[in-house]
Amino acid sequence: MHRYANPKRFLEIAQPITMWTLLGGLVLVAGGLWWGLFRAPPDYLQGESVRIIYIHVPMAWLSMAGYLSCGVAAFAALVWKHPLAEVALVALAPIGAVFSALCLLTGSLWGRPTWGTYWVWDGRLTSVLVLFFLYLGIIALARGYDDPARGAKMASVLALFGLVNLPIIKFSVEWWNTLHQPASITLEGSSIDQAMLWPLLASAAGFSFLMAAATLMRMRALIAARKRSARAARLAQTA
Amino acid sequence: MKPKHQRLALAGAAVTALIVAVLLAMPAMKAGASFFYAPADLAAANVTPGQAIRLGGLVEEGSVERQPDGITIHFRVTDRLEAIPVRYAGLVPDLFREGQGVIADGSMDPDGTFAADSLLAKHDENYMPPEVADALAKAEAEAKARPVL
CATH class of the missing domain: 1.20.5 (Single alpha-helices involved in coiled-coils or other helix-helix interfaces)
Incomplete structure (x- = not known):
């Protein structure tokens, strides 16, 4: 693992992976959404509004998976001080923020016709809103210090402690009475009909690839920016 | 170290x-x-009449009665352990129906009826096309109609 923590080796591998994940993601998202929005059947109760799950559920899964990755990166950054781990955390946070915001937004638009309200303060909705704020906190801390190393360290500490929110999101619908329904897809199987499940999985796989591609692009850009400022500092010293 | x-x-x-x-x-x-009380929680919760609470559960099958004034409905909310009568005047959510989840915002009357000010429909974790739901309902009806030997 330490072998790949070297930024130079990372860049060699990241470049082709960015291309393939981006292409694969675009194809899968386009296919999954076309299948879900135009070919899949409506729901027996919700009618056509069920189609928002092809965006909402991937966003929900990936905003949590993204946060888990932030936590792992923060752990590696704090314990082993891998420069790449810091870069990964800072690169991933805004993408996770966008995904969780889209999860909240699409859920809210679905909630109005289904539940009869855009928003309630139940355990699931509130904990996902906290997830969004945690992402914003990581972004703010990473940028909030004159010394970027100090900012990344503070952001890592927050990301690590924020991990505690993930089991709360996951189990909120089981521990407490909530308006949000419990999970449909569990280890025991799925209570979503096959005709809706497959387009959902295709779209979720596609959005995962897109998240990976966007993260790799941001990581490469951040590494390039660090190199540039290091060179500028070197030049300023010699001049 | x-x-x-x-x-x-x-x-x-x-x-x-x-x-x-x-x-x-x-x-x-x-x-x-928790966002709401289930009917069985309510007895233990020490809720006084008039206190603002939410009551949630399933709309009991066969319990919905439309009142002659055309706007008030009576129904029972159940969690399969206890059932609580509810009174509500107003528009119901699209998904409000017997056997489906509901959350009512309101307070208990001294006579043990829950007076709801607003209703939210609760959706469950099942998603299926209308044909599948029809087929399931039909199979269930046939199973019920079959004489038990």
Whole structure:
């Protein structure tokens, strides 16, 4: 693992992976959404509004998976001080923020016709809103210090402690009475009909690839920016 | 111990302790963190008449009665353990129907009826096309109609 923590080796591998994940993601998202929005059947109760799950559920899964990755990166950054781990955390946070915001937004638009309200303060909705704020906190801390190393360290500490929110999101619908329904897809199987499940999985796989591609692009850009400022500092010293 | 190992132990212990604490504490907060009372919780909850609460459960099959004024409905909310009569005047959500989940905002009357000011429909975790739902309903009806030997 330490072998790949070297930024130079990372860049060699990241470049082709960015291309393939981006292409694969675009194809899968386009296919999954076309299948879900135009070919899949409506729901027996919700009618056509069920189609928002092809965006909402991937966003929900990936905003949590993204946060888990932030936590792992923060752990590696704090314990082993891998420069790449810091870069990964800072690169991933805004993408996770966008995904969780889209999860909240699409859920809210679905909630109005289904539940009869855009928003309630139940355990699931509130904990996902906290997830969004945690992402914003990581972004703010990473940028909030004159010394970027100090900012990344503070952001890592927050990301690590924020991990505690993930089991709360996951189990909120089981521990407490909530308006949000419990999970449909569990280890025991799925209570979503096959005709809706497959387009959902295709779209979720596609959005995962897109998240990976966007993260790799941001990581490469951040590494390039660090190199540039290091060179500028070197030049300023010699001049 | 090298500083690296010290940091590993510290960060690992902190994260583990935090997660374990949450896993232990959160389920115990059921009363405080829940969005609504189920009918069976209500007796134990010591709710006084007039206190603003939410009551949630399933709309009991066959319990919905439209009143002659055309706007008031009476129904019972059940969690299969207890059922509580509810009175509500107003528009019901699209998904409001017998056998489906509902959350009512309101307060208890002294006579034990829940006076609802607003209703939210609760959706369950099942998603299926209308044909599948029809087929399921038909199979269930046939199973009921078949004489038990």
